[in-house]
Amino acid sequence: MLEIKNLKVEIDGKLITNGLSLTVPDGEVHAIMGPNGAGKSTLSYALSGRPNYEITGGSALLNGKDILALEPEERAAEGLFLSFQYPLEIPGVPTLTFIRTALNEQRKYRGEDEISAPAFMKLAREAASRLKIDNEMLKRPLNVGFSGGEKKRMEIFQMELLQPNFMILDETDSGLDIDALRVVADGVNYMRAPNRSMLVITHYQRLLDYIKPDKVHVLANGKIVDTGGPELALELEKSGYDKYEVAA
């Protein structure tokens, strides 16, 4: 469960997130929609602990723990996962080496034993076949030269292997072809569980046909300005964000 209260975030002295409050209970999926530049990615980065995203007010609790006080890697080990809008390329580090290192670092933080190479390989093979990821790709340096869609699919692959309990998907659907969208959505649905919740940031109602949200929020000008059920997404598709922009 994630509880954000009156969060304020500044980047380079500029106030971007302006008193945002949001609660996502265990087991629920919430969608966030909103115009370009509204502060959706800023919220995901701030929750993940990106440097230079200065928290100037408010709080964020993940399963009751103040995550804003933690290093980014500690937040990940606490169960937070961000599927990046623009995944980074990691030159020279093979995909599987990268994920296994990440998983073991998280386990170390939680006081758990390292996962053995064969056990990890088994999980990786299963996830890869579910997500239709070629084995050859797993040996290549992570995301280097991958297409936009492949990078997004790789985010979901990492998510499945790291088994987080709170996931933020920042426009994971952007740039995906129709088949990939279905594969990615299946991957996300596969992760749904009573003790897991997620925040799905998207511009397209279409994704929400595949991943059924419990709630839809509208983020504009750095705060949540409207909340409703799945029907709100359909409404936005028709009417756009004009009324929120004017209100701001």
Place this chain on the structure above:
Amino acid sequence: MAIFHAILKEFSDTLVGNDAREYFAVHGIPTRRNEAYHFTDLARGLEKIEKPNGEIPLANIDADIIIHSTQFGEIISGEKDGISIIPNGQIEISDEIGAKLCVGLSKSNSKINIAPNTKARIAIQRGAGSRSAVEIDIGENAQIEIIEEQAADGGLSSNLVNVNIGAGASLRRIMIMQTIGAQDLRYSTINLQANARLDLFALCFGGKLVRIDTNVNLFGEGAIANINGAYILSNSQNDLTTIINHHAPNCQSNEIVRGICTKGARNVFQGLIKVEKGAQRTIGKMEHRGIMLEEGAQIFAKPCLEIYADDVECSHANTIGALDDKALFYMQARGISRAKAKMLLVNAFLAQVFDDIQDEKIHSDIMARIEDKLGAIL
């Protein structure tokens, strides 16, 4: 400087070095006014020379011949059919200042003759204050591996190496250089005859003053030279200066140098590919990539092409930057600590330099040294 001249005089017993010593007595040590030493001030770097300490034990290396070079002289052990070692053998000295310096400083010189078709591994281990010159003549179609390890702590060491790689022969030379608080001057001239091949791998940790000159001449058609260097500098200085000279047509050279510097460290890379008039259909590639890990690190790079033939494929790439902050955050967001993320990125960046070492044991030994060093400085 007085100390340096005293050192030069002290070892006037090697005949081959006499001319060089005379030269420096007249002209002095090159300063920054000399273009080749513009980025590395030899005269200043040699102002203070400490007594050598820290002797290295003989490493447990599997080699046919082991040359253990110390401040007191050389111990050569092992025997191999086709290899003869002549102490105090006459060696040729090029006119380059770096070569002169090294030969002038050398306390001993030897000549190694390798018969055609010989297959052998030679290990050279150098301790603090070891100063030697060697000429190696590799016969046709021989396959030779030279593994050199420098582990000096304090003192000035020097090394002149002249190698001739005969037609169809190959040399794989692996250099591991840890000079710590010391000075080290090295000069290699490596000549390749027709279809000869050189694969050079160097791992440099730098020192108080380290200058490594490598001069490669592709004299025979179809020769191939691959030069791979990595530097990891923390509180140390390192200078890699290479000249690759294509004299004959249809030769290939490929140079890759990558390294990192922390605050207070300084690396110089000077690379020249020279293609002579008759050297048509030359392929010459050079790449240098440096990463400055912190503010206050210094990396100087001077890549040059000098081409007098018209049908060639030559290129150079040079980048100097910092680690990608966004990539580091991405890794952290996956649960990898910042220190470990840096380690992974730098390790991967440097590892590519040594990708082509096929011997698994040597390869993993080099990787382990890199990891140890990074662990200590990141």
